[in-house]
Amino acid sequence: MEPETAITELQAAVEPILHAHPQGITEMALMDRLAEAGHPLFTQGERGQPAALYRAHFLLFHALYRLRAALAEAGLGLEIHCLCIRLRRLPGQASTGGELIDGDPLAAFYLDPTNLEGMDNAAVERLIADGLCRTLGAGDRDADLAELGLSPGARPSEIRRRYRRLAMRHHPDRGGDTATLQRINDAYQRLMAR
Known part of the structure; x- marks a missing residue:
């Protein structure tokens, strides 16, 4: 073929x-x-x-x-x-x-x-x-930013602030979902490693 x-x-x-x-x-x-x-x-x-x-x-x-x-x-x-x-x-x-x-x-x-x-x-x-x-x-960066609900031009300080809010909201100890928190953590780590 x-x-x-x-x-x-x-x-x-x-x-x-x-x-x-x-x-x-x-x-x-x-x-x-x-x-x-x-x-x-x-x-x-x-x-x-x-x-x-x-x-x-x-x-x-x-x-x-x-x-x-x-x-x-x-x-x-x-x-x-x-x-x-x-x-x-x-x-x-x-x-x-x-x-x-x-x-x-x-x-x-x-x-x-x-x-x-x-x-x-x-x-x-x-x-x-x-x-x-x-x-x-x-x-890719845009997909990771979208996961955090941010636009493509987001600055590192905005990324950190948004990550902290989302991590608190979706933490399993606060009634959140583990899979959602993991996606948020992964996106944040990739964004900050760039």
Whole structure:
């Protein structure tokens, strides 16, 4: 099968799964759903080695970023993070999708197929040891700001202030939800690490 056809089929397989999980789905759960649907790239045997898992991860994120650009034309957004992949409504009018890639280093990375070339087990293990996988999984700034209910131009002092309010409101000891607090904590940590 041609690579372009395989990616198009992967996008087509992913979209209904995302619609079925409006609260979001993790990368591994999405891979499991694709494996259950019989997609050969995502079977457990194919994910057993670091290079195979990296290939599955890379191709999935490649398809997700392409899907995000296509969905933007219909006024839908796609949050892409290994811990939560979910559809969302874009504020305002539909977009062409181009601005969703411009200035997004993760999109640029995953949309460049040369970043998949030469990735054997040793190369993947070097990436992990160098911390690049953690860096690439950092998510995009706008999505993290949106998680905190902030606009893209928010300053660090605003981020800290908003984080403290949300952390207090959503803390389980105060009747909040653990999953919500974890998403808030993760977004805050990524924002402050940049």
